[in-house]
Amino acid sequence: MSKFRKIETSFWRDAFIESLTPEQKYFYIYLLTNPATKQCGIYEITVRNMAFETGFHNETVEKYLEYFEKNNKIVYNRQTNELCIVNFLKYNNNISPKVQTCIKSELSDVKDKVLIQYLYSMDVLSQEEEEKEEEKEEEKEEEKEQFISSAFSDEFLTDITHDVTDYDNAGTLTDENKRKRANLMLKAMLESDSKIENLEMLYKKSKPEIKHAITTFNDAQYAADNVSRNYKEHWRHFVNWFKKSINK
Numbered sequence: 001m002s003k004f005r006k007i008e009t010s011f012w013r014d015a016f017i018e019s020l021t022p023e024q025k026y027f028y029i030y031l032l033t034n035p036a037t038k039q040c041g042i043y044e045i046t047v048r049n050m051a052f053e054t055g056f057h058n059e060t061v062e063k064y065l066e067y068f069e070k071n072n073k074i075v076y077n078r079q080t081n082e083l084c085i086v087n088f089l090k091y092n093n094n095i096s097p098k099v100q101t102c103i104k105s106e107l108s109d110v111k112d113k114v115l116i117q118y119l120y121s122m123d124v125l126s127q128e129e130e131e132k133e134e135e136k137e138e139e140k141e142e143e144k145e146q147f148i149s150s151a152f153s154d155e156f157l158t159d160i161t162h163d164v165t166d167y168d169n170a171g172t173l174t175d176e177n178k179r180k181r182a183n184l185m186l187k188a189m190l191e192s193d194s195k196i197e198n199l200e201m202l203y204k205k206s207k208p209e210i211k212h213a214i215t216t217f218n219d220a221q222y223a224a225d226n227v228s229r230n231y232k233e234h235w236r237h238f239v240n241w242f243k244k245s246i247n248k
Contacts, residue, residue, distance in 0.1 A: 005032060005033040005037055007029065007032060007033070016071065016073070023056075023064075024064060024067065026054070027054060027056070027061075027064045027068075028068065028073070030050070030053070030054050031068070031074060031083065031085060032085060032088070034050075034053060035053075036049070037085075038106045039099055039102050039103050039106060040102075040103045040106040040107050040110070040119070041084060041085050041088030041089060041119050042082055042083070042084045042085075042106070042107075042110050042115050042116070042119065043082065043083060044080070044081050044082050044083075045081060045083055046081050047061050047062060047065070050065075072086060073085070073086055073087060074086060075115055075118055077111075077112045077115065079112075080111040080112050082110065082111060082112050082115060084115040084118050084119060085119075086118050086119070088119060089119060107120070178222070178225070178227050179222070181227050182218060182221070182222040182227050185218060185227070185231065185234055186214070186215065186218045188231060189214045189218065189234075189235065189238070190211055190214055190215075192235070195235065196210050196211070199239075199242065203242070203243070203246055205246070210242075213238075213242055213245065214238065217238050217241055217242070221234075221237075
């Protein structure tokens with residue numbers, strides 16, 4: 001994004017600007033337009049850089065900084081070297097979505113978050129915090145999924161179809177063997193102690209609650225004629241169903 005800063009013509013007839021000396025006007029314009037400025041109105045710059053670029057001595061720069069701070073035109077954090085132009089949005093506000101995205105990115109890099117409050121409402125801060133919390137929650141969910149995958153991948157991977165091999169001429173299970181297969185699957189799931197313990201830990205549910213959920217899920221799968229999966233696939237479908245049922 002190209003860098004430019006604008007100053008409205010009314011700037012020169014502002015009562016405060018009219019009260020400044022030529023040197024103070026020059027320094028204030030420098031604060032608004034120097035190469036370190038950002039779209040958000042908060043940027044990092046050292047006294048040494050300000051002195052070098054304006055031609056003032058360090059002591060003069062300090063004097064002007066104190067003057068503009070006293071008049072609530074800037075806030076300067078000397079620990080982080082971050083400077084906030086309190087009236088920056090008055091002269092450089094831009095509602096372009098591209099610019100707003102840039103501003104949001106820049107605000108996330110601000111070290112002294114207190115400076116943001118001088119330019120933006122607490123709603124902006126709250127929104128950023130909410131987005132960060134959402135990102136954290138998404139990361140937790142991803143970690144949870146990875147944990148589930150690693151915890152379950154080495155158990156019961158054998159397809160239990162070897163226990164029920166009587167298919168009819170059409171290559172499907174007979175009604176009798178559908179029920180037999182469903183019972184075998186239910187028994188295997190209810191005896192999967194380590195899996196159930198993992199669900200207890202991850203979702204804060206008791207063992208009886210999880211076993212009840214397993215029974216309910218398997219009854220529904222049998223009623224829907226979904227009994228041809230192998231054990232691994234069936235368990236994964238249950239975990240997904242269980243998560244959704246908790247979030248309802």
